[in-house]
Amino acid sequence: MKLYERSNIKITVILFLTLLLNISIFVPPLTLYSSPQTYQLTALNYIIRNPNIVPGGTFRDPMMGEANTLNPWMYSTSWEYMVISVVYDTLTTIAPDGNVVGVLAKSFEVSKDGKTYIFHLFENATWHDGVPLTAEDVVFTYKFLRDYGNITRWKDYAPYIKDAKALDNYTVEIDLTEPYAPFLTMVASGIFIVPEHIWSNITPSQIPTYKNEHPIGSGPFIFKEHVPQQYYLLVANTKYHLGRPYIDTLIYPIISNPDAMLLALRKGEVDDVTWSVPYATVPDLLKDPNIKIWNVTELGARFMYFNCLRYPMNETLFRLAVHYSINLTEIVNLVYQGFALPGSLGRLPPILQPWANPNIPPKEVKYPFNLTKAAELLDKLGLKDVNGDGWREKPDGTPLKLVIYSPSYDPLRVRVGEILASNLKKIGLNVVHQPLEWTTLVSKLDSGDFDMLIIGGIGSQDPDILRMLFSTNGTWNSGHCSFPDLDPLLYQQAVTVDLEARKQIVWKIQEKIAEYLPLLNFVHQQFVFAYRTDKWAGWILYPLASPDNWFSLLSLYNIQLQKTNITPTAIVYTQTTTTPVATPTITPTLTTSIAPTTTAISTITTGSPTYTPILSTTTYMTATSPAPAPAPTWSIMAVIAVIILVVIIGIIVYLVRRRR
């Protein structure tokens, strides 16, 4: 009985804290954000900690491929991240509600000029080999990043680090060369702290090929065993400074066949799946009461580049006409079967709070699908059919022929390209849609040899991605669209440390993007992850991470081992902000069936992302191949197959016997 009250108190506390945060985001001059800004929250506020939970059990979290390196400086795949992220700790992490919270840091503060960060560490953190973790290790890691970072995956962040000093055993000061607003979300929450007593023996030339086969970290799980192509075995770190995980053994079996992974989930041989389930199988999956699904929305978008170095794509009016000639509601419902949010005009997905500007109307409200309007805009541009062949010509009378490229491996984006091309043809534009093989597509993109090109991905938890996408020299500005009044804002947000001020700039940037339309964002696709609820409870679910995220792995407990009722069995963060215009027909039914069995704390402050396994920016190549039509059930197909087989054999036997 007592425990019941305790956990209820905990929920109340969490509820209160999240509410407080919720307010604090909108009322900046609260104690949490005085200058210098001090951050007091830690990951403990977001995980389930209950002394009555009996730890134990083996959690099986499948991977599809081998993790080739466990070197936290060199990893590149999500499978590698799965192992590294639970063996090593970062200073901070991004909480399910979007706040930056401490992991190794108990609290941390930013100086007013944004150049100095001070981290106060937990005093009881130790490395897996028993050596205590002190400020010296953090200093070593950040100096390592500064000195050798340019040959690692963190090369973009190395130039920002000026110095790192230990103020005392458990206080670290990190000085930056210039203010860098994404420091907390990208660097402090990205760089894994490594032990000085092990990594100081590694020479710089060894780093790229150092495999780190037996990683020693400070994270919640201790690396135990790896059998190539078969599995990774980790055990709970019982001395973890945030409290031990309730999972005793964490196994990552490698299942190379995605269909077998799904069958294993249904049979209960694994506890969740770590790749996006094909949409067509979802209704069938949900027939099992013990299987739930969780939709994860991408941070980027499925979108189309306009080549601004070519006419007429460099005309804002032309890009506007293209926006008028596609129906995003239809794309979401018909092509993506409801598993997507319509593409936002400001590029950032609406769930990326507080950065996504809620004042920008959805595309279907601001520029609704209207072919007549699109045709008028083209007329206004001077693109008219002068020679009477049915296609519009350029104002000087030369023929205009445009090509849309799309990635051939993704049938969904190919369909989007087809729909757009056929709509543009209806208004007299000679547009050809051509799906290309991936490497050809990328080389077209890199060389700038395209008119319009459909691709996907390129998202980040930090709005600094806008600078990479839209500034004149941005890494991802492959359409080379340039807007003189946008560039200063894009650079200003990157150096503005004050959260509220930065948010205002980011919102303004999005307003401008919604006018200039350098990209056509079709959808923010959702990836569907499935997990079992009959053996493990304590899932922490939020819109930007799969169910097996870091917070879940610390909170999950085995139901069968518990002698008393433990609550909550899940904590769900959903976003309560901008709702998409056309709520897809399927999604509501799915969301209700997801609803976890118990106390769901669904207060949302700022639905910001976490768990982007691949660095800051990423082009998704996830294979999502939903079948267009729901297939008949397996048993009917089997019966038909057997009947056909029997008939064929019968005919053969009959013919052969008759001839004699």
Next chain:
Amino acid sequence: MSGLIRFFIRKIIARFITFFVILTLTFIIPRLLPGGAFAYLVENPNIPPDLRQVLIKQFGLDKPLLDQYLAFLKQFFTTGNIGISFSRLQPVSTVIFQALPWTITLVTTSIIISALIGMLLGLYSAYRRGGYFDTISVAISMIIRSMPGFWLGMVLLIIFGYYLGWAPLFGVYTYGYQYSNILDYIGDVLYHLRLPMITLIILSIPEYLILMRNSVINILGEDFIMVAQAKGLTDREILIKHVFRPASLPILTALTIDVGFSISGAMLIERVFSIPGVGRLAYDAVYMQDYPLLLGVVIYTSALTLILVTIVEIMYSFIDPRVRLE
């Protein structure tokens, strides 16, 4: 006897020359590709220049071609290694030797079992030719021969692994389980491997069945069969003593060819059943553009094929001594 030894030596030398040619080709072909096989490594814009220099030095890509070739041969014949896998960051031989046992187990056992079953079925089929068993087995053989192997594997996995629960869905043993003794372990491995093995066996039975059937039908028309019948031997004695041995010769010939196909066929099966074998390694290597690993897989699987072919040829020479006399 000296003839036999000379025969063996001749065979082994011939195989060694073949192997040497394979080694040379695997060295040359990727270097003839436009941009070079290591374009991924050298021209990848995501790799910073400092790191690129380090990697080029480590993989020896900055030396002249002949030096690279000699170093390659020297390394292979002294250590059995041909370089460092780009993706695994380990010597290629280490990576392959971890995977090779599973492929060898799978391929050799399934070849032996399917050859035995196929030969017996083919013998019976020919003996009762034109009968129901014959027509049905030939028809089924045709259907199986036209099935893609991975599809059959997937169907068996769904039926026996998921619906009936007679076999596990992935892996080669229960991961994370502590075995009390070696017999437990072997039993568990057999339990995990039986479905992939059954798939491979089903896939290769039809070939042996049809070959054996034709060969037996030919032999049944020979004069010595009539002699045996005249002696008053039963059909069973004739089939086992006088037909089986001569009729199995073409099967052995087919076996030598089939070894190579079985290894490549096992690659897809390994992926379907998540078996940590060489096939999956090759698949990953292609996916990760890891040329050293891919070449290593080619070299070691061709070495395996050559060894198995030599063994089969030696068996052949015992069954049919005429081949030794050439």
